[in-house]
Amino acid sequence: MSGIVTRREMLQELLAAGVVLSAGWPVLAQGEEVIPFTDLPAPQPGARVPPSLTNFMTANDTFFAVQHYPVPPQIDPASYKLRITGLVEHPMELTLADLKKRPRVDHIVGFECSGNNNPRGNPLVGNATWAGTSVARLLKEAGPRPGAREVVFFGADTGTEEITHGGAPEKVEQHFGRALSIDDAMLPDIMLADEMNGQPMPHPHGAPVRLVVPGWYGVANVKWLNHIHVQDTRFMGRFMARDYVTLRGQQVGDATVWNETSVGRTRLKSAIGRVTRTGTALKATGFALTDGTALKSVDISVDGGAWKPAVLDKRNSRYSWQLFTYDWSGAQPGEHTIVSRATDVKGEVQPTEDDLKGKKTRWENNGQFVRKFKI
Numbered sequence: 001m002s003g004i005v006t007r008r009e010m011l012q013e014l015l016a017a018g019v020v021l022s023a024g025w026p027v028l029a030q031g032e033e034v035i036p037f038t039d040l041p042a043p044q045p046g047a048r049v050p051p052s053l054t055n056f057m058t059a060n061d062t063f064f065a066v067q068h069y070p071v072p073p074q075i076d077p078a079s080y081k082l083r084i085t086g087l088v089e090h091p092m093e094l095t096l097a098d099l100k101k102r103p104r105v106d107h108i109v110g111f112e113c114s115g116n117n118n119p120r121g122n123p124l125v126g127n128a129t130w131a132g133t134s135v136a137r138l139l140k141e142a143g144p145r146p147g148a149r150e151v152v153f154f155g156a157d158t159g160t161e162e163i164t165h166g167g168a169p170e171k172v173e174q175h176f177g178r179a180l181s182i183d184d185a186m187l188p189d190i191m192l193a194d195e196m197n198g199q200p201m202p203h204p205h206g207a208p209v210r211l212v213v214p215g216w217y218g219v220a221n222v223k224w225l226n227h228i229h230v231q232d233t234r235f236m237g238r239f240m241a242r243d244y245v246t247l248r249g250q251q252v253g254d255a256t257v258w259n260e261t262s263v264g265r266t267r268l269k270s271a272i273g274r275v276t277r278t279g280t281a282l283k284a285t286g287f288a289l290t291d292g293t294a295l296k297s298v299d300i301s302v303d304g305g306a307w308k309p310a311v312l313d314k315r316n317s318r319y320s321w322q323l324f325t326y327d328w329s330g331a332q333p334g335e336h337t338i339v340s341r342a343t344d345v346k347g348e349v350q351p352t353e354d355d356l357k358g359k360k361t362r363w364e365n366n367g368q369f370v371r372k373f374k375i
C-alpha cells in the first residue's frame, strides 16, 4: 500500500494509527484562536493538518507513518538479528544486545516524506530524538573490501513487484530496500536507531531497529532493518530507481535534457503550518527543513508585500526541523495570503512554485507555498 497517494488513504492510515484531532492541533495560549486556511479542506477527524508545530518534539504516537508494503509482524527483540553481508572482510550477525553494547549516539532529526505536499497542508513531517549506534563504526568493523561501492539497507517488510524484462511480466517478492553510496554511509551522523524520544522504537516506526540518515528525506530511513549488504554495483531497487524518482527537464542550449534522480538529501524548504489570532495580533508558525546546512533566514511575505524576517526558534538544531514564527498586526478584515521563503548560509534560496515547473514528478515539493486565510 502506498500511504501517500490519496488524501483518503492518508486519513485511513492516520486513523488506523489512532491519531485524533486533538493530538494534531497545537496548544494555544489564552485567547489565541486558530484561523483556518481557506485553501485547505476543513480538518476532518483524524487529519493532522497542520502538523503540531508548537511541540518542538513530535510525540511518538502522533508522528506520521508511511510504508509501502504491509507492515511486517512485530519482531521479538530477543530473537532480532541484523546480518551484514557482501563485500566485507567480516560478515556479521548481530543481536539487539550486540548493537546496544556499542557506543551510543543520538540526534534530534526532523524529516518529511518527499511526497509531503501543499494541498494537504504538509502533514507528513515530524521531529524526534533518535538514539542507537553509528553505521560508519559498524561498517568499519565489518571492513568494506576494495571495490565496495554501495551499502544496501533492507527492511523486514516485503511486497510483490511486477517485473518486465523482455518476456512476460513476472511477479517477484522483494524486501523494501534503499542504498547509500559507501562514502555517504561512512558519514559520521548516520545511525541504526533503536530508540525514539527515549522509548524503545515503536513498531510503526521500524522496531526494533531502523536506519536514520539525518538531512535526508524520509524514504532513506529504512524501518524494520534486518540486513545490510555491501556491493560493487549500484542498487536499482524500486525505491531507488523506479519510485521516489524526480524527473526534471533542464534547458541545455536549445534541447531539453531530462534528468531523473533518486530522492536523497532534503531540499531546502519552508512552509507555514498555521496562523493564529490573539485580539488584533496575528502569528504565523511554520517549519523549515535543510540537509544539515544551517539556515540563514526564513522570510515572510503577507499579501504579496515585502519579505520580512521570521524569528527562528532557539531550540532548532542542525538536523531538527527549523521552527519559526512571524508576528504582525493591522490586518484588515477579508482574504489574505502568506508565504515563507528559506535561505541557507551557502546562499541557497528555496525555489518558487514557478521555479519547479520543470519538475514533472510530485516528489521533493519544496516550492514557496502560498497559504490563504480570511479574517
Ligand SMILES: Nc1nc2c(c(=O)[nH]1)N[C@H]1C(S)=C(S)[C@@H](COP(=O)(O)O)O[C@H]1N2
Binding pocket: 063, 064, 065, 066, 067, 068, 069, 112, 113, 114, 154, 155, 156, 157, 176, 204, 205, 206, 217, 218, 219, 220, 221, 222, 223, 224, 225
Ligand atoms: N522498511 C521500510 N522502511 C521505510 C518505508 C517502508 O515502506 N518500509 N517507508 C519510507 C518512507 S517513504 C518514509 S517517508 C519514512 C517514514 O518514516 P515514519 O513512518 O517513521 O514516519 O519511512 C521510510 N522507511
Ligand SMILES: [Mo]
Binding pocket: 066, 112, 113, 114, 115, 218, 219
Ligand atoms: Mo516517503
